Amino acid sequence: MVPERCANPGGDFFSQMCLAVDEDGKGWSTQEVLDHFNFLLMAAHDTTAASLAKVIWALGTYSDIQARILDEVAALQDAPLDDVALAQLEYTERLFKEALRLLPPVPFIPRRAVRDFDWHGTYVPAGTWVTAAPGIVLISLTHWSDPETFDPDRFSPNRAEDRTHKYAWAPFGGGAHKCIGLHFATMQVKIFLVLLLRRYRVELAQAEPVDWIRVPIPQPRGGLPIRLVPHA
Numbered sequence: 001m002v003p004e005r006c007a008n009p010g011g012d013f014f015s016q017m018c019l020a021v022d023e024d025g026k027g028w029s030t031q032e033v034l035d036h037f038n039f040l041l042m043a044a045h046d047t048t049a050a051s052l053a054k055v056i057w058a059l060g061t062y063s064d065i066q067a068r069i070l071d072e073v074a075a076l077q078d079a080p081l082d083d084v085a086l087a088q089l090e091y092t093e094r095l096f097k098e099a100l101r102l103l104p105p106v107p108f109i110p111r112r113a114v115r116d117f118d119w120h121g122t123y124v125p126a127g128t129w130v131t132a133a134p135g136i137v138l139i140s141l142t143h144w145s146d147p148e149t150f151d152p153d154r155f156s157p158n159r160a161e162d163r164t165h166k167y168a169w170a171p172f173g174g175g176a177h178k179c180i181g182l183h184f185a186t187m188q189v190k191i192f193l194v195l196l197l198r199r200y201r202v203e204l205a206q207a208e209p210v211d212w213i214r215v216p217i218p219q220p221r222g223g224l225p226i227r228l229v230p231h232a
């Protein structure tokens with residue numbers, strides 16, 4: 001569809017990729033459009049959708065959490081969802097962080113050693129494949145109290161369990177390649193939740209525990225049927 005879309009572009013993202021040019025007027029090849037599209041779908045869209053699924057599950061599972069989120073959303077009234085309004089959604093942000101902690105869309109990050117190094121007494125020669133595992137650290141007893149429990153308030157200012165170590169909470173990676181979309185994803189999740197919860201409350205439509213598929217991107221096996229109950 002690349003030639004077709006380049007010839008007849010619209011306002012969609014795919015068309016924008018076909019139209020994009022650098023400062024010398026050079027656009028992307030078909031292969032480059034495909035690569036960027038794969039990246040957009042997998043790294044940007046699927047990751048955010050996976051964590052939103054976990055957030056929705058949490059709303060349907062913990063009525064106290066949903067009540068607090070609904071209060072926070074109601075407090076905004078009909079304010080436009082600009083950065084001032086979104087900054088007020090502190091508990092919503094804790095909920096998103098907790099969803100990312102317990103169901104990180106990217107639990108393992110592959111790397112290759114570019115030079116020999118020694119890691120805590122283990123010699124690692126250049127060229128070795130190594131894996132950073134934020135998914136393991138995110139449930140480590142060293143950094144988290146009762147790590148299996150879904151508890152957004154562990155991110156509250158007085159507990160701040162994520163501040164015990166620079167990489168205690170690293171679902172967006174770290175270092176030179178840290179996710180560039182992390183603030184965008186947070187905004188998107190907050191806006192989605194406000195627009196949904198201004199009108200509805202969420203109920204899970206089935207009683208069985210959800211079986212979360214973890215790789216390549218988390219998702220509830222068989223879907224996550226929910227009921228949207230309009231506010232009275």
Ligand code: HEM
Pocket residue numbers: 043044045047048051100104105106109110171172173174176177178179180181182184185
């Ligand atoms: C909840 C949502 C997201 C999660 C959990 C996530 C996670 C990550 C992680 C772990 C990395 C580091 C990969 C590595 O070190 O090899 C990364 C990189 C990246 N992410 Fe995200 N991401 C999310 C959303 C997004 C969004 C919405 C965008 C774009 C709109 C995006 C764009 C990128 C890009 C471009 C990189 C590569 C940065 C680089 O290599 O310099 N991500 N992401």
